[in-house]
Amino acid sequence: MTMKKLKKQNAIRVMLVDDHSAFRKGMAALIESEPDLQVVAETGDGHEALAVYRQNQPDVVLMDLRLPGIGGVEAILAIRKEFPDARVIVLTTFDTDEDIYRAIQSGAKSYLLKDTPDDELAATIRSVHAGKQMLSDKLARRLAERQQRPELTQREMDVLQMLIRGRSNKEIGGSLFLCEDTVKAHFKTLFAKLKVQDRTEAAIYAIRHGIVHLE
Secondary structure, eight states: OBOOSOOOTTOEEEEEEOSOHHHHHHHHHHHHTSTTEEEEEEESOHHHHHHHHHHHOOSEEEEOSSOSSSOHHHHHHHHHHHOTTOOEEEEESOOOHHHHHHHHHHTOSEEEETTOOHHHHHHHHHHHHTTOOBOOHHHHHHHHHHHTSOOOOHHHHHHHHHHTTTOOHHHHHHHHTOOHHHHHHHHHHHHHHHTOSSHHHHHHHHHHTTSSOOO
8 A cells, every 4th residue: 555644855765565564564663764765655465566566666665575465576576577677675584595595586686584673774775776786695695505406396396395294105196196106206306406315304404494384
């Protein structure tokens, strides 16, 4: 929705996308306390993000990753498909390697956690608005490590998702219309890509690194 308030002269116009209204309210107050920043729109739904962006054309978007409708990464992709120059900062509580990787791959210009100090958040908004990509040294190292891991196919992701739900090879095969030998072959490839030895290690690795989520 659009924010109705007095316009600040030459302020950086910020849009908030987060499904927690209390957090949005606090974040809006923080941003409005800066003389050169202003919140012009907000939404708590991933599906609405593109329409709200289209209506308000903000300078910078603060985007959570876990949203109703569609997730933050999908929302970023939708916005940047129509507005390639959109500048998005991911602001989230999730900091797994895969979340960072997917966010940056989708076109996010920065990745911050919600406990980021106020002055650092404001500085990042200004830097991203100026066209810079901002990533801490720690997150940059983790991103580089993630980029070295081979990509998983969609079918391998499906198998992995069912694994963490405790499904047997037979159950996985039945759900995905695969024979058990094919399921075993997928696991063999998965183990090699993730550098693990068995199903248990694969499940732990996938959850710890955010490849799949227990939702």
